[in-house]
Amino acid sequence: MAQFHNIKFLKEVEGLSQRQIAKKLGISRNTVSKYLKQNEPPTTINRQKVYGKKESSDEIKRVLPIIDQWLEEDFKRWGKQKHTAARIFRRLEDEYQFKGSESNLRKVVAKRKKKLQEIFIPLDFQLGHQFQFDWGEADIFLQGRIQRVYLFCIQLSASRVRFVRAYLHLKQEAFLDGFVHEFEFFGGVPTEGLFDNLKTAVEKILQGRDRLEQEAFLALQAHYLFKAEFCNVRSGNEKGRVEGTVGYIRRNAFVPLPNVQSMDELNDYLLEWCLKEAEQRTVPYTKETVAQMWEKEKEYFHPLPEKRFEACKLVSCRVDKTSLVTIETNKYSVPCRFVGQTVWAKIFVDRLIVVAQNEVIAEHSRSYEQNQMFTILDHYLEILVKKPRAVRDAHAFQSSDIPEVFRRFHRKMREQEGAIGDRKFVRLLLLHREIGMEKLTQALLEAEKTQVFRYEVVHEKIQRLTNNSFMFENLSREKTPTNLLDYKIQKSSIAQYGQLTGGQMK
Numbered sequence: 001m002a003q004f005h006n007i008k009f010l011k012e013v014e015g016l017s018q019r020q021i022a023k024k025l026g027i028s029r030n031t032v033s034k035y036l037k038q039n040e041p042p043t044t045i046n047r048q049k050v051y052g053k054k055e056s057s058d059e060i061k062r063v064l065p066i067i068d069q070w071l072e073e074d075f076k077r078w079g080k081q082k083h084t085a086a087r088i089f090r091r092l093e094d095e096y097q098f099k100g101s102e103s104n105l106r107k108v109v110a111k112r113k114k115k116l117q118e119i120f121i122p123l124d125f126q127l128g129h130q131f132q133f134d135w136g137e138a139d140i141f142l143q144g145r146i147q148r149v150y151l152f153c154i155q156l157s158a159s160r161v162r163f164v165r166a167y168l169h170l171k172q173e174a175f176l177d178g179f180v181h182e183f184e185f186f187g188g189v190p191t192e193g194l195f196d197n198l199k200t201a202v203e204k205i206l207q208g209r210d211r212l213e214q215e216a217f218l219a220l221q222a223h224y225l226f227k228a229e230f231c232n233v234r235s236g237n238e239k240g241r242v243e244g245t246v247g248y249i250r251r252n253a254f255v256p257l258p259n260v261q262s263m264d265e266l267n268d269y270l271l272e273w274c275l276k277e278a279e280q281r282t283v284p285y286t287k288e289t290v291a292q293m294w295e296k297e298k299e300y301f302h303p304l305p306e307k308r309f310e311a312c313k314l315v316s317c318r319v320d321k322t323s324l325v326t327i328e329t330n331k332y333s334v335p336c337r338f339v340g341q342t343v344w345a346k347i348f349v350d351r352l353i354v355v356a357q358n359e360v361i362a363e364h365s366r367s368y369e370q371n372q373m374f375t376i377l378d379h380y381l382e383i384l385v386k387k388p389r390a391v392r393d394a395h396a397f398q399s400s401d402i403p404e405v406f407r408r409f410h411r412k413m414r415e416q417e418g419a420i421g422d423r424k425f426v427r428l429l430l431l432h433r434e435i436g437m438e439k440l441t442q443a444l445l446e447a448e449k450t451q452v453f454r455y456e457v458v459h460e461k462i463q464r465l466t467n468n469s470f471m472f473e474n475l476s477r478e479k480t481p482t483n484l485l486d487y488k489i490q491k492s493s494i495a496q497y498g499q500l501t502g503g504q505m506k
Contacts, residue, residue, distance in 0.1 A: 003027070007035045059100040060108055063092050071112055085109040127293075128300025130157040131186075132194045135170060136246035140266060141259040149266070152178035155245045156190065159293035160283055164249050164270050166263060167349065168368055175200040176220055176311035177349045185271070186294075188301020189224045197230055216313070223309045225302050312346040312353075319343060323379055327352060333375040333396065334362040336383045377402060381430055388422035391429075405444045412453035424455040431462060439465050 006025060010016045018036070022029045067088060074082040083091075085106040092098035092105070136151035149166040152174070163182050167174040175198075183189050195201055197211070204212040211230050221228060253273045260266045278291040286293070317325040319338045324331040327345055334343065334354050338361060346353040347366070354362040364374050375396035384391050391397055392410065406429075413421035432440045443461040450457060 003031075004035050004038070007032055011036060057100060057104070059098065060104060063096055063098055063100075064108070064112075066092070066096065067109060067112055071109075126300075127158045127297045128188075128190055130192045130194060131155065131182075131190045132157060134196065134246050135198070136164075136250060138166075138250050138254040140166075140254065140257055142263075142266075143261055144259075146257075149263075150174070151246065151249060152182075153246050153249060154178075154182050156186070156294070156297060157194075159297045160281070160290050161186065161278055161294045161297075162245055162249065162274055164253065164274060166266050166270060168263065170200070171313070172200045172214070172216060173311060173313045173347055173349050176216060176309070179220055179224070180309050180311050183224055183304060185274070186301065187298050188303060189226050190301060192227050192229055194229050194231065201228065202230065220309055220311075223305060310346065310348075312348045315345050315347060316342060317345055323383075324373070324375075325354060329370045330367050331373045332362065332364045333379045335379045375399065377429065378433070381426065384426045384429070385423075388426045389419065391422055391426055403441050403444075405441060405448060409444050409448060409453055409458075413455075416453060428455060428458055431459075435462060435466055 003025070007021055010021045010024065011018075016024070018029050018032045022032045025032075070083050070088060070091075086102070088109055089098070089102045089105050098105075131154050134153050136153050138149055138151055140147055140149055142149075147168075149168060150170050152165045152167060154163040155161065163185050165178050165181055167178070197205055199214075201214055201217045202211045203214050206212060209230060213228065217228070253270060258266055258269060260269070275291075278294060279289060281290045282288065283290055283293045315327070317327065319325055319334055319341050321339055323336040323339050324333055325343065325345060327347060332352065332354070334356075338356055341356060343354050343356040343361070346355065350366055352364055352366050353360055362376070362379065364376075367374065373395065375394075377394070377396035377399065380394060380396055384394065392414070396402075397407070409428075410421075410425045413425050415421075417424065428440070428444075439462065443458050443465055446461045447453070447457045
């Protein structure tokens with residue numbers, strides 16, 4: 001640019017000839033002539049046009065359509081299985097007898113890739129309209145041992161509020177349970193959710209953006225009245241808000257590794273972390289905090305339904321002859337009157353409920369161990385009435401949920417009364433249905449102090465605890481019937497006893 005200016009100045013202002021200008025500036029006359037013929041300054045683009053080399057040889061031009069086709073196909077594929085420039089060069093050699101240079105081809109491929117790069121549009125989301133979902137992973141210390149947990153991550157697209165909840169697995173019941181807690185945390189339901197094509201939500205990918213959705217996921221949408229939208233296959237960038245959120249949560253909420261005794265403790269910590277983040281962070285391109293924008297966004301949410309959604313997986317199972325149902329390798333007891341029947345099990349994240357004839361017949365805490373058995377003593381009491389000797393060795397009677405006083409009292413009753421003691425003890429167990437396990441335990445403890453291990457003693461203690469003992473009161477003389485006043489008990493005579501024994505007295 002400086003040279004162009006000097007040449008023009010020397011020619012038009014000082015009036016020098018081309019030869020004089022070339023001599024004075026130390027350049028060739030051809031350069032002087034070229035610049036004098038130009039009407040516009042030599043910008044960078046113009047200089048590249050004049051001095052730049054040919055973009056490609058005829059051999060490269062021949063294969064350019066093939067290169068473009070391969071790169072466009074790569075653009076639609078998974079990011080880790082795409083052509084490199086070296087792979088393109090080898091394929092062209094093998095399949096199209098390419099004779100050009102590999103170094104030149106690398107430059108061409110780099111330029112073509114830049115042209116195919118996707119362009120993103122800045123977005124400004126409406127309040128209350130969209131949330132984005134994704135799963136993440138992190139490690140924690142659970143009861144002193146390292147444990148991998150799975151993070152249910154949601155972010156509101158407008159206010160940027162984050163919600164995260166941890167689970168031990170990625171099963172459908174965890175997926176559904178996350179939304180129940182998420183909507184309660186947000187204080188309402190946004191209009192739309194953006195998702196990957198995960199199996200817990202999508203049964204089959206159809207043409208375009210159409211999806212055959214899982215029935216349980218459709219039930220969730222119908223309950224909370226929101227609509228699910230799905231990204232194109234292998235296009236996680238379409239939900240860029242939450243994609244960055246997953247990494248942010250892992251780096252900030254899980255470093256250092258949380259040390260907790262239960263998943264409930266971990267999720268309480270994560271809830272506090274989300275609220276603290278909302279107070280401290282600001283929404284980009286505004287002066288408002290996330291919490292302030294969140295308060296505005298709540299006005300646009302659909303209200304929460306009156307009842308919670310049942311975030312469970314429903315399975316049918318048959319009660320075997322030991323009054324157990326099998327759920328994922330584990331066995332759980334139900335009342336023995338349902339033996340041989342088919343029942344429904346509702347499998348939640350933390351518990352399972354067994355239903356028969358629209359009635360809840362059993363409820364257990366869910367176990368994630370394998371090949372375990374979980375029994376409740378009450379489920380077997382009817383059969384123990386018929387088989388009382390089995391009470392000592394019954395699996396449910398050995399449970400840690402049964403206070404130790406029950407086993408001590410039973411041993412004493414068995415020692416003192418044998419089989420009769422077993423039957424009476426089962427009768428004692430049945431009393432918990434009327435007074436509750438707590439009062440029955442208290443009655444056994446008080447009876448144990450007397451060192452009299454009998455049904456009658458426990459029953460008396462229960463009457464006192466439940467205020468059902470009979471109270472005797474003296475009637476006043478005015479209220480006493482006349483015939484009772486005249487009634488007197490005659491004293492017994494030894495002579496009468498002698499008559500009964502035939503007059504023989506010992």
